[in-house]
Ligand SMILES: O=C(O)c1ccc(O)c(O)c1
C-alpha cells in the first residue's frame with residue numbers, strides 16, 4: 001500500500017464541513033485539522049471527528065500548537081495547562097498527534113535544554129492519554145528554525161511520545177535539505193508536510209503564509225525532499241499544507257482536485273528512487289510524446305463562420321474541407337488546420353451560446369492516444385465523449401480546466417479523409433505556414449497554478465518561470481508550458497486588472513480561453529508582404545528607433561521590419577525572433593505570425609508592451 005494522502009484544512013476554502021467533504025470526495029484518506037478552522041466552526045470537536053469518520057477520513061493531526069517551548073515562568077506553567085486543553089480537543093476529534101511549531105516569541109530562551117525539558121514534559125502528559133507530540137521547525141522560529149535544531153531538541157528530550165515533523169517549505173525555502181536525516185531513527189519521524197512555492201525574494205513568513213503552492217506548481221525541489229524522507233524510513237501520511245490566498249478564495253472542489261493531482265504526480269516522480277512499499281504498485285502511463293497541434297477548433301455561428309473565414313483568408317487560409325454530416329468546415333494554410341464549427345446541439349454550440357466566437361477545442365498529436373487518455377484519467381481528468389455520427393471516427397478527448405476540449409490524435413494519422421469532403425487546394429497566393437507555433441490562453445485570476453499543474457501532469461509539459469508584461473492598463477503575468485521537444489508551446493496569461501487586454505478578454509466574455517494563436521512562418525516578412533489585405537497591428541515608429549539602438553540592425557533590415565509592422569527580439573545565444581500581430585477578430589482573439597531563427601526559444605516578451613499598447617490604442621478608437 002502506498003502511504004496515505006492527507007491535506008490540511010487550511011489549504012481549502014469554505015466552512016469546515018465543505019473542506020472535509022471536498023477532501024473526501026476527490027479521494028484523500030486523511031486531513032490535518034487546522035486549529036483556526038475548528039475555532040471558527042460552530043460544531044463541537046466530537047461532531048467534527050464524527051463527520052471525518054463518516055466521510056472515511058482519518059484525522060491525521062491537530063495543528064498548530066504555538067509558542068510553547070523554552071518560555072520563562074509563569075508562561076511555562078500556563079503553556080502546559082494550555083497543552084492539556086488541546087489534548088482534550090484531540091481526543092474529541094479522534095487524533096493522537098499534535099503539531100508543536102517552534103516558538104516565535106522574542107522571550108523564548110536560547111536554551112535547547114529548556115526546550116527539551118518542556119517538550120519532554122508535554123510528551124509525558126500526552127503519553128498518559130495515549131497521545132503524541134510532533135515538533136516542527138518554522139523557518140522563522142526565534143531559536144529553532146532548521147530541522148536539525150529541532151532534532152537536537154527531540155533527541156535531548158528522549159521521550160517515545162515526542163518526535164519530529166518535517167515540512168518541505170521550511171527546509172527548502174532556506175536552501176536546506178535532508179542530508180543527515182538517515183541518522184534519525186525512523187520511528188522519530190512522526191509526520192510529513194509538503195508544500196512547493198515559487199522562488200520569491202521576500203521575508204520567509206509572508207512567503208509561507210501567502211504563496212505556497214502544491215508540489216509541481218512551484219520551483220522548490222519537493223520530489224527530492226520526499227524521496228529523502230522515504231529513504232530515511234518515514235512511513236506516515238504524505239500531507240499537503242498550503243497557505244495560498246488564491247486557493248482559499250477558489251471553489252473548494254477544484255482546489256482539492258488539484259491537490260490530489262499534485263500528489264499523484266509526485267508519487268510517480270519519486271517512484272524509481274523510493275522504497276516500493278511507499279508508492280503505488282503501478283507507474284502512471286507515460287506522458288505522451290507530442291508532435292504539435294493537428295487542429296484548433298472555433299465555435300461559430302453561420303455569420304461568424306463567414307467573417308472569421310474572411311479574416312483568416314487574408315493570411316492565405318482557404319476552405320479545404322466540409323464535414324460529411326455536420327456544419328463543420330476545415331480551413332487550411334500550409335501546415336495549419338483550423339476548424340470552424342457551427343453545428344447546433346454540440347459542445348461547440350454550447351460554447352458559442354456562452355462566449356460568442358471562441359476556441360472550443362484543440363487537437364494534440366500524440367504517439368499513443370489510448371495511453372495519453374489513461375494517463376489523464378489516472379490524473380483525475382475524465383474522458384469526454386463528443387456526439388459522433390454513424391461511421392464517423394471517435395477521437396479520444398479530455399477537457400482542460402476551463403472546459404476546452406483537448407482531442408488526442410494519433411501522430412501521423414489522417415483524421416480528415418473519413419469525415420470530410422476534401423476540396424482541391426487552389427494555388428496559394430501567400431507563402432505556406434509551417435504550423436502552429438504557440439497558443440496563448442487568457443485565464444481568470446486565480447486559475448494559473450491549476451492550469452500549470454494540469455498541463456504539466458497530464459501532458460508532461462515543462463513550465464517556465466513567470467514573466468510580468470506591462471499592459472498600459474495593468475500587469476499581465478505570463479507563464480509558458482512547453483513540451484520538451486517544443487512542438488507544443490502554451491503560454492498562459494492572467495491579469496488582476498480588468499482593463500488589460502487579457503482582463504477585458506476574460507471579463508467581457510465571461511471566461512477563460514484562447515486569446516491568440518501564433519502561426520510559424522519560414523519567412524515572416526515575406527508572408528506579411530504577400531498578404532497586403534491582412535489586418536496587421538500598426539507599430540509606432542519609436543519602436544523601430546529603439547530597435548536600431550538596441551540591436552544595431554542594418555538599415556535595410558530595419559526598414560523591412562517597419563514596413564511589415566514586424567517586431568524583433570534576439571536572445572543571448574544570437575537566436576532571433578521576427579513576429580507580427582493581426583488586429584483582434586471582433587475585439588476577441590487575434591493571430592500572430594512568428595519566425596524563429598537560430599534556436600530562439602522565447603516569445604518576444606520585450607515586445608509585449610508595444611503590442612498591448614497598440615491594441616489598447618485601437619480599442620480606444
Ligand atoms: O505559518 C504558520 O504559522 C505555520 C503553522 C503551522 C505549520 O505547520 C506551518 O508550516 C506554518
Ligand SMILES: [Mg+2]
Nearest residue numbers: 136167193241
Ligand atoms: Mg508546516
